[in-house]
Amino acid sequence: MKRTWLFFICILMFATQESSAQCSISRPTVSVTSITSCAATISWNAVSGAAYYKVRYKVNGTSAWTTMPDKLSTTSYTFTGLAAGIKYKVSVGAFCSNDKTSGYKNITVTTEKISAPQGLIASALTGNSITISWVPVCNVTTFNLVYKESSQTTWIAVNNISTTAYTVTGLNAQTNYDFSVQSQNGTLASAWTSTLTVNSGSVSLPTGTKPNILIYMLDDARYDPFQPNGGPDWFNTPAINRIANEGINFRYTFPTTSQCAPSRVSFYSGLYASKHGAFDNSSKHFTGIPLISQILKDAGYYTGFIGKYGQFQGNPEGFSWWATSTGDVYEDASYKINGIDTVISGHISDVYSDLANTFLQSVPPGQKFLLFFNTRIPHTPTIPREEDLNLYIDETMPFPGNFSQYSNNYPSYFYSPTAGHSWTKDDVNTREAKLEEFQCLHGAELNVQELLDTLTNRGILDSTLFIFTSDNGYLEGEHLLAAKQIAQEESIRIPLFIRYPTWFTAGTVNTSLMINNIDIPVTLLDAAGIPDTFGMDGTSILKLLTNEVQRKYFYYQFTGDGSTPSIRAVRSLQYKYVKHYCNQLTEEFYDLANDPSENVNEINNSSYTALITTYRNALDSLITAMGETAPSNISCTLNNPQFQRESEEYEEAHPTELAAYPNPAQGYFIVDFRDEEREEIQCWITDLLERPVYYKSLPNTNSFNIAVECGKWDQGMYTVRIKKGSKFFSTRMVIQ
DSSP: OHHHHHHHHHHHHHHHHHHHTOOOOOOOOEEEEEEOSSOEEEEEOOOTTOSEEEEEEEETTOOOOEEOOOOBOSSEEEEOSOOTTOEEEEEEEEEOTTSOEEEEEEEEEEOOSSOOOEEEEEEOOOSSOEEEEEEOSTTOOEEEEEEEETTOOOOEEEEEEOSSEEEEOSOOTTOEEEEEEEEEETTEEOOOOOOEEEEOOOOOOOOSSOOEEEEEEESSOOSSSSGGGTOOTTOOOHHHHHHHHTSEEESSEEOSSOSHHHHHHHHHHSOOHHHHSOOSTTOOOOTTOOOHHHHHHHTTOEEEEEEOOOTTOOSOSSOSEEEEEOSSOOBSOEEEETTEEEEOOSBHHHHHHHHHHHHHHHSOTTOOEEEEEEOOTTOSSOOOOGGGTTTTTTSOOOOOTTOSOOOSSEEGGGGOTTTTOBOOOOHHHHHHHHHHHHHHHHHHHHHHHHHHHHHHHTTOSTTEEEEEEESOOOEESGGGBEESSSOSHHHHOOOEEEEOTTTOOTTEEEOSOOEETTHHHHHHHHHHTOOOOSOOSOOOHHHHHTTSSOOOOEEEEEOOBTTBOOEEEEEOSSEEEEEEOBSSOEEEEEETTTOTTOOOOGGGBGGGHHHHHHHHHHHHHHHHHHTOOOOOOBSOOEESOOOBOOOOSSOBOOTTTEEEEEEEEESEEEEEEEEEEEEEEEEEEEETTOOEEEEEEEEEEEEEEEEEEOTTSOSEEEEEEEEETTEEEEEEEEEO
């Protein structure tokens, strides 16, 4: 009995010892959390009874494991120092307290050849610029960045960045932008990061002292002679270009009336001609209207004027010091300086510059100044300085690509010998006129250079709001048309370059706003810190730039002059509608996106019927808002009207079958379709260039009602198309 009992005790002791030598816990389940070109992170589930975990790795296909020395209490681990583009085998083992394990669990990972950056963030949102920064991965030192407006499809690329931050400039304020970054190593490029969407924010309003203000205004100068606006490379104007390159260039800037006196008074008053009273070159502005010169003078500015004030406007008003010349005379002109008549020998380019220096020297110490420098360059008869007559004579002059008359759908007075809009020069004389214009504009370049030098030498360049512009544009043979007044682009577009570092980031080019001459006085009020309590029609450019105020349409008006009727027009960034007040209906409608040269008047093209109706209504609304009465009609009509009908394989659907509403639409619209038989239905929407912007397929149905988001679509006309079996339906939509 005693031996039996001892036998059982020995068996029990052996079983206990054997149990303590084993580890019966399960192996973990392993997954890959992240992989880069130099590291891999794995994780696993917590194993019941495990005291700790150990991990190891090896290059796949080799036999030697590298075991990490740490006893891990966590359930994840990052292997570092790995080679790029290599397949590894990694494993995890759960261990008991006696350091025994039931085995390792393996998983295969392959490192990336090159890894994208991480931690993309945006900072320093100024309205015109955004700084993007990121964290490099695995010691990559070169990066590429792309960005775009969120509503656009085309990306802008910045390559070979050697830092981990980049500031993108020239942006539009209060606009969403998309950013993405990739790593680059020789020919290897990583995937792009996820898109980061950022709003550019607001332009900071000026702080501290008020700026000096200098406005340099050309006379009858178009928007396009200058290199920042696509002018010829040989026309070297570094001083004028500097205003744009060190400031902002508003590509779409217009006078509200393209005629000297009405436009200039709008520059002085911030009012449309119908409100300030200078309806044409023979009308003086109303007494008592607000003038920016007087407002700033009352606010403590020393105000000056040099040059051409405006036909029939008398002496400059609201100026502390002024000098004007008489008539369109370039050499040895008669002048009036602070009311005293005199004659000064020399070309106005040189004399005006001397007068500007005289004014600047007269500014009381410490006092801010406003200077209107209104040259007569390059108004006809254009006469360059004698020493500039050898300039550009071997260069090829810009020449209109549409040097021929309209043949269809044009106002009858366009080519009337009494209206003054017919271009009578042949191609040789046209090129000669262009040469004289460029030679004359060289004088303006010299003026601007001297002004910049003076401001720099006085240490006040960056504290001066410098504006370079023109009173109106000028047709020079486009469609064989001449001069201004009418609403063609060459007549109503002007340059606008503004340098003021406090407001505008250097090198900014704005193509999303339509600036008007009536905006300039309100902008000067903003710069001087003076609230607009004067009832001006314009808007501060800053408010437009920051989207505080949005301008969808530009309203144009011309009172009429002899054989030219009154004109009213409305222009968006994409379309232009013009109404001529003739005794027969006379209109123009241009698709500026597809026909920027305005070669085809689409007024009788049925494809544009809905859009034309929208713009007619917009014009009527603007006329009503302005409190205008309908101008009188004169005898004119639309010559050689042509009717274009759309060729469409789809029959226009009956509203009970296919309807799209509201029409016009903003933001979204509803497509509603009804039929009898159930079949697959395909719905797609295309723009006027037949590019698809939306598609949806609906199986086995006879009807649907869907909402289509269109907030990011361009303004214009779209076609909704339905294909159901062998049936086709279509209808038109206008997106505003």
